[in-house]
Each structure stands twice: as structure tokens, then as C-alpha cells.
Amino acid sequence: MAIGLAHYLVVGAVLFGLGLFTVLTRRNAISILMGVELILNSANINYVAFSHYSTGNVDGQIYAIFVIMLAAAEAAIGLAIVLAIFQIFHTIDVEAAETLKD
Amino acid sequence: MQLSPVIFYLIAALTVGSAAMVAFSRNIVYSAFSLLGTFGGVAGIYVFLGADFVAGVQVLIYVGGILVLILFAVMLTHRIADVQITNRSVGRIPALVVIGIFIFLLIQSIRETPWAKAKEIVYAPTTTIIGEWFLERYLLPFELASVVLLAALIGAVVLARKETRE
Known part of the structure; x- marks a missing residue:
């Protein structure tokens, strides 16, 4: 059976589901960021697969590069926030950092 | 096979x-x-x-x-x-x-x-065309990306440094 568009979409869907699971269940801020990276990767697979199988030009690849760039910025900012939270609360459990509620 | x-x-x-x-x-x-x-x-x-x-x-x-x-x-x-x-x-x-x-x-x-089938799939090097499109069709997002990265760089440094108060 030849590899077609649907195969790549299924891989993207499973990656998205696992990333969403990570974001939903983890209480560790770094793990949540890992889940976000999984979700962004699955979106990138879809971009590149669609551009490869529909138009054949590089529009989707350029979008994927922009997503990768934003993921790098997001990781840098997110991990800086995690470090700041760790300095204040001495833990990175996101349920500990809820003093804004009080 | x-x-x-x-x-x-x-x-x-x-x-x-x-x-x-x-x-x-x-x-x-x-x-x-x-x-x-x-x-x-x-x-x-x-x-x-x-x-x-x-x-x-x-x-x-x-x-x-x-x-x-x-x-x-x-x-x-x-x-x-x-x-x-x-x-x-x-x-x-x-x-x-x-x-x-x-x-x-x-x-x-x-x-x-x-799903629509691809007409004909060609495997060719993409680097040249991506570089050209970045400087023609996607020039504005490309420049905005550099501003975003600069802002992220400065923001990360500001957020992660140790607070020192006089």
C-alpha cells in the first residue's frame, strides 16, 4: 500500500492527541511546554503534507518554518517564565503558582 | 516489495x-x-x-x-x-x-x-525557491519574524534574570 496524504495526516492527528493529553494532564510547567511543542510539530506535519500533496509548491513549508520560529520564541519565553516561577515558589508545579486567586 | x-x-x-x-x-x-x-x-x-x-x-x-x-x-x-x-x-x-x-x-x-490527488510529485531541492519567496512574497512576515525573535530574546533575559533591588 503506497504512502499517501492520509498516512501523514494520521501521524499528525496522533501527535496532536498525545500533545493535548500532555497539556491537559501534566501539572509540571516544563512538561506542559513539551506538550505544546508536540502540538506545533503535528501542525507542521499537516502544513508540509498538504503543500506536498495538493499544490506541490513551498507555501506550506514556509508556514512550517514560521511556526518553528515562533516555537523557538515560545520555548525561550516559556522557560524563562518557568525559571522565574521556580525562583519565587521553589517549585514548578502549576497548581502551586496560583496566588493571583487570593 | x-x-x-x-x-x-x-x-x-x-x-x-x-x-x-x-x-x-x-x-x-x-x-x-x-x-x-x-x-x-x-x-x-x-x-x-x-x-x-x-x-x-x-x-x-x-x-x-x-x-x-x-x-x-x-x-x-x-x-x-x-x-x-x-x-x-x-x-x-x-x-x-x-x-x-x-x-x-x-x-x-x-x-x-x-482527498484531492496530487498531479505529479516532484522531488527537487527546495532551498533556492524558499529563499526567493522569503525575500519576495513573504518579505513582511520575514521581517516581522526578526522583530518577534528580538523581542523574545530581550523578554527571556528580563524574565529569567535574578531580581536585584537596591
């Missing part, structure tokens, strides 16, 4: 398996290192799709940059001895059920949609 479907399934299994490790592992260091398999597998999928430049960017930025950043953050925020305690997950069973149904629906809709 062709070899390429076998390689595709191997790469897909590596990607999904490592992502499952990220999602389910009890030890955050294992989770962080499993990301290596996921990012590498996704780079392999890009190669399969004829996106050589994106695959290179994926390896350079994700594996070389983001993964190292995540590992640094793990090492900086944990006393290695009590790593297991802090990788807590909450509500796994309901999340597993909901995500399982969600993935099932996604795959079902992917299988039933009549």
Missing part, C-alpha cells in the same frame, strides 16, 4: 512512540529525552515529503535549540534526587478516554474524506 513504506512506518512508529513516552513517562528527564525521538522522527517525515530545507531547520532549531533549552530548564529547576515526584499528572483516565475518542474521530474523518 518496496522499501520506502517500511521506512515510513518505522519513522512514524518512532515519532508516535517517543511522543507517547513524553506523554506517559513518570520521569521528566525521560520525557525530555524522548522529545529527541519525536523531533528526529518528524524531521524524517519532512524528508519523506520532499521538504529538505524544513527537515534541516527542524534538526537545527528543535533538536539543537529547543530540546537543549528544555533540558537546561529541567536541570535548573529540579533537584535530581526528587525528579519523579514533580512530574505529576492529574486526571489521566478521563483525559485518556476523551483524547482517545478525539483521535478516533479525527482518523475516521481523515479516512472518509476524498
Whole structure:
């Protein structure tokens, strides 16, 4: 059976589901960021697969590069926030950092 | 028998398996290192799709940059001895059920949609055309990207430095 568009979409869907699971269940801020990276990767697979199988030009690849760039910025900012939270609360459990509620 | 479907399934299994490790592992260091398999597998999928430049960017930025950043953050925020305690997950069973149904629906809709077939798939180097398009069609987003990266750089430094008050 030849590899077609649907195969790549299924891989993207499973990656998205696992990333969403990570974001939903983890209480560790770094793990949540890992889940976000999984979700962004699955979106990138879809971009590149669609551009490869529909138009054949590089529009989707350029979008994927922009997503990768934003993921790098997001990781840098997110991990800086995690470090700041760790300095204040001495833990990175996101349920500990809820003093804004009080 | 062709070899390429076998390689595709191997790469897909590596990607999904490592992502499952990220999602389910009890030890955050294992989770962080499993990301290596996921990012590498996704780079392999890009190669399969004829996106050589994106695959290179994926390896350079994700594996070389983001993964190292995540590992640094793990090492900086944990006393290695009590790593297991802090990788807590909450509500796994309901999340597993909901995500399982969600993935099932996604795959079902992917299988039933009549996707348009590609006319003719050409495998050619993409770096030249991506470079040209970045400086013609996508010039404004390209410049905005540099501003975003500069802002992220400064923001990360400001957020992560130690507060010193006089």
C-alpha cells in the first residue's frame, strides 16, 4: 500500500492527541511546554503534507518554518517564565503558582 | 516489495512512540529525552515529503535549540534526587478516554474524506525557491519574524534574570 496524504495526516492527528493529553494532564510547567511543542510539530506535519500533496509548491513549508520560529520564541519565553516561577515558589508545579486567586 | 513504506512506518512508529513516552513517562528527564525521538522522527517525515530545507531547520532549531533549552530548564529547576515526584499528572483516565475518542474521530474523518490527488510529485531541492519567496512574497512576515525573535530574546533575559533591588 503506497504512502499517501492520509498516512501523514494520521501521524499528525496522533501527535496532536498525545500533545493535548500532555497539556491537559501534566501539572509540571516544563512538561506542559513539551506538550505544546508536540502540538506545533503535528501542525507542521499537516502544513508540509498538504503543500506536498495538493499544490506541490513551498507555501506550506514556509508556514512550517514560521511556526518553528515562533516555537523557538515560545520555548525561550516559556522557560524563562518557568525559571522565574521556580525562583519565587521553589517549585514548578502549576497548581502551586496560583496566588493571583487570593 | 518496496522499501520506502517500511521506512515510513518505522519513522512514524518512532515519532508516535517517543511522543507517547513524553506523554506517559513518570520521569521528566525521560520525557525530555524522548522529545529527541519525536523531533528526529518528524524531521524524517519532512524528508519523506520532499521538504529538505524544513527537515534541516527542524534538526537545527528543535533538536539543537529547543530540546537543549528544555533540558537546561529541567536541570535548573529540579533537584535530581526528587525528579519523579514533580512530574505529576492529574486526571489521566478521563483525559485518556476523551483524547482517545478525539483521535478516533479525527482518523475516521481523515479516512472518509476524498482527498484531492496530487498531479505529479516532484522531488527537487527546495532551498533556492524558499529563499526567493522569503525575500519576495513573504518579505513582511520575514521581517516581522526578526522583530518577534528580538523581542523574545530581550523578554527571556528580563524574565529569567535574578531580581536585584537596591
